Amino acid sequence: MQQTNLTQIPGIGPKMAQRLIDIGYPNIASLKGQDPDEIYTRVCLSQGMQECRYTLYCYRLAVAYADSDGALPPGKQSWNDWKDA
Numbered sequence: 001m002q003q004t005n006l007t008q009i010p011g012i013g014p015k016m017a018q019r020l021i022d023i024g025y026p027n028i029a030s031l032k033g034q035d036p037d038e039i040y041t042r043v044c045l046s047q048g049m050q051e052c053r054y055t056l057y058c059y060r061l062a063v064a065y066a067d068s069d070g071a072l073p074p075g076k077q078s079w080n081d082w083k084d085a
Helices: 014-022 036-047 053-067
Strands: none
Touching (some): 014 036
């Protein structure tokens, strides 16, 4: 895996970071202003399959983390907090 700061995001491990890198998001800054649902769709297409919903929740957290420079809102500190309502 190439050098990245993506694994600083809660819930983003090396494997998920590599998937983000593979579709054009090499670092936290590249996630700013992005649509997590679009990221999820792109990863699914690149993998040739649908990822689990957990992955989408992680991307929601990752984009929020990037947009807020790492200051996640209270009660939204874990991927589990980003599930569908």
